[in-house]
Amino acid sequence: MTNQPTIDSVMRQALEQALLAMKRIYQAGHDNIVAAGGSCDSPDYMMAGDPTARELRALLDGQSATCAKSQVPPSVEQQALVALPDGYCIMPKSLTAENGAKALLLGEFKVTVTNECPECAELDDPDEYCEICDGEGQYSQSHTISWDQIKFIYSKAVAGLRLRTHADPLTFQFRHRSTNELRSVCVTRAEVAEDMADTLFEKLVSQFCECEPVGETNEVECRCDEHGDEFELVADADSVGQSAPLAAGRL
Numbered sequence: 001m002t003n004q005p006t007i008d009s010v011m012r013q014a015l016e017q018a019l020l021a022m023k024r025i026y027q028a029g030h031d032n033i034v035a036a037g038g039s040c041d042s043p044d045y046m047m048a049g050d051p052t053a054r055e056l057r058a059l060l061d062g063q064s065a066t067c068a069k070s071q072v073p074p075s076v077e078q079q080a081l082v083a084l085p086d087g088y089c090i091m092p093k094s095l096t097a098e099n100g101a102k103a104l105l106l107g108e109f110k111v112t113v114t115n116e117c118p119e120c121a122e123l124d125d126p127d128e129y130c131e132i133c134d135g136e137g138q139y140s141q142s143h144t145i146s147w148d149q150i151k152f153i154y155s156k157a158v159a160g161l162r163l164r165t166h167a168d169p170l171t172f173q174f175r176h177r178s179t180n181e182l183r184s185v186c187v188t189r190a191e192v193a194e195d196m197a198d199t200l201f202e203k204l205v206s207q208f209c210e211c212e213p214v215g216e217t218n219e220v221e222c223r224c225d226e227h228g229d230e231f232e233l234v235a236d237a238d239s240v241g242q243s244a245p246l247a248a249g250r251l
Contacts, residue, residue: 009097009098012060012097012098013097015056015059015060015103016060016097016102016103016106018056019053019056019057019060019103019106019107020106020107022047022050022052022053023043023047023106023107023144026043026046026047027043027107027144030042030043030046031141031142035132036131037131037134043107044107044108047107057103060100060103061100061103061104084163085163088163091158093158093162094151094154094155094158095150095151095154102147105147105150106147106150107144109144109145109150110142110143110144110145111142111143111145112140112141112142112143113140113141113142113143114138114139114140115138115139115140115141116137116138117130117132117133117136117137117138117139118132119131119132119133120132120133120137159171170186170187170188170189170192171184171185171186172184172185172186172187173185193233200233201228204228204231205224205225205227205228208224208227209222209224211224
């Protein structure tokens with residue numbers, strides 16, 4: 001049995017950078033040919049036919065699979081598969097070079113942007129001999145989606161679509177206005193309940209309180225708070241008999 005050669009993180013990064021450099025070279029050549037009015041195969045097609053690119057991709061993909069398999073504890077392999085709802089599968093929480101996502105997805109996604117032809121913009125009718133737009137008045141350019149954007153899109157999908165449990169924390173993202181730096185703040189259900197005890201209590205009482213002002217004093221004689229005090233916050237919506245006082249700490 002032939003042992004799969006191993007590569008460390010530094011070598012993996014170097015191989016990924018080599019793949020990226022090849023893609024950029026093909027992309028630049030493709031863009032220049034198209035801008036000059038010629039036709040050219042897509043960079044992805046040329047990369048697929050490049051033997052060096054195929055060897056690099058195969059090495060990275062094979063190493064990712066070998067590492068992933070070697071890191072799974074034997075006890076996990078012997079366990080039954082996790083039951084998932086229809087339409088769901090097990091995926092990583094984030095895209096990284098270590099789990100093979102970067103080599104798999106880098107440079108795979110593009111967006112086409114249509115621009116007005118600068119040579120024909122001031123003309124009543126586009127120049128049919130224009131080398132930029134070929135008489136169409138506009139031309140298209142293909143832009144590769146960056147690795148950071150791919151990771152961000154994936155993270156938004158994971159955050160919004162993953163299966164949740166009652167123990168899952170709530171995550172809030174903050175973006176710096178100038179640098180676009182992202183910071184995530186997580187709070188648990190228990191923290192929310194503790195810090196918002198008064199708010200939760202008021203919303204609870206509002207569900208059954210229908211008291212209205214009486215008499216000329218326009219005062220409300222309401223004892224709904226007393227009824228609300230009889231309720232307790234259930235610690236876990238799936239647990240029976242486990243509860244905590246809703247208004248703990250109220251004055």
